[in-house]
Amino acid sequence: MDLFDDLPEPTQPGGPVTAARPRAGTEEEEDEKEEEEEEERRAKRKREDAESEADKKEEQGEIKKVCKEGLPVLKGYVAARRGERDEMQDAHVLLPDMSSCLSLPGQSSRVSYFAVFDGHAGARASRFAAEHLHHNLANKFPSTDSENVDKLIKKCLLDTFRQTDDDFLKKASSQKPAWKDGSTATCVLVVDDMVYVANLGDSRAVLCRMEAAADGQRRSVTLALSKEHNPTMYEERMRIQRAGGTVRDGRVLGVLEVSRSIGDGQYKRCGVISSPDLRRCQLTANDRFIILACDGLFKVFSADEAVKFVLNIVQEGSGERRAGLTEEEVQFEAACQQLASEAVRRGCADNVTVILVSIGFRAKSSSSSSSQHTQFD
Template identity: 45%
Template structure:
């Protein structure tokens, strides 16, 4: 079983009678107790940003440890927490990144499944698809009302934290990386028979190292599937860019490329947090 798997295709069915299945992988008591009787890992978060050499900051970020406060309809008692974290790397200006930062989580909150954990598993991919699409449509509508049209675009990398499960969605080349301790096999020698160095026993010893695991897939125009979609519209991929201009094949905004295969549909993946995880 890999660290994270693509979610199953979303279902439009709703069954609020689904109940949370208990798992043997219950987090340690050092976690936070929720009303769902699930021990929640404590979450500590921070942010740093740098403008670099550009004349303006074109990137945006959002950190929300409690998205449930924005949900108009009730959330199942099986769900102890819903957090939301995102980074948006703007290009051509800051309007697309700022817009997505302000609006995307509102659409997710409005569409969040009403059922229990199993219902979330079934519906969350559709929720994220629809929320990304709605955010992009709203920005493009506003961008095209301007004279001249706004040409801003933005990548996105968002994490929806439901209990101890991460649902990761991304556009473009912004990444989500998980730091996890993993076991590395090694051997140790121990002497026996009154210290006889020729009589040694090599037994495995469990060592751990902190490993960086990327939870997102870059959307690069040079990727085969991305390139095929772009070229099917009559556009070209040259020098690793759409029509020699745009470096990513999926984004918010970029209205001038939306008819050339650049889409706002994210990749969606999930990852179950463990005691070995340090940060993401």
């Protein structure tokens, strides 16, 4: 039953005022004419309602087709190289399923977490973030159903980064002498099939998505999932200068290469903040893998080169078979290790840490889902 059938036709407020015209016929004729017009309006409204209902059913049908793809199956692989540095200052975390650590809202069934932390002036900030950030995230993760889950997760991530930074700064300042360590952070949080990326500094995350080309072949498309923060960027430089800091030789006070970080207590008064850039992207059956890496990789690889390097190894299937691993797992493991080694071979003297997250779907549908790739408002 249409709930609006019994409601009167809405008036049109604010329309032009016209002068009253004399009635052309008898009152009975006019009444009959008005009744006919009213019937026509009701019939038109019913047709529009029927069309709207049909559209809703069609949309629901599309949603059901999308859901047939199932939840993505994620597996993480990591490779770390010290390079020419005296110390490995990178840290990383792989939690393909951290659902048991969370009180999930009713509509969610699985949460995955992957993160890379690139330390500077020491390894204490990166190791602290690797040990504590996901625990803070678990404590703050929304546990109630909500129509606006994106907004809740956004707040959760912002609060998580702020608390992790505050906790480290308190610990650092209590030491004698005070710790001066800092760290970038690139975290990928996957809630069912939605990816949320929180990023500080110059580590990066990129997604490999396969799309059909004009010749009928499938081509890889590289999607940036993160935004770098360095003092040469206009908005970053303006914030630093407003806080009383300076940018010299592309660095904060001529020293710090990044404009956002965890730690770096001596630069917080100069506009260096711990608020991450937040982005989200819905996974589809066309997605193959995500690369998370510190800037050591991207100093010698473009994002597109890194994606094609991994894709070539995975497609060639040149990895050695290992007990307990499927052929695909062997290929992704080999691709991850070879990508990190190639970065060192190309002359990167910095630490190199690469996390490769493979994406698969147990059940696929011929209908491709609509994707989102947006930045939070």
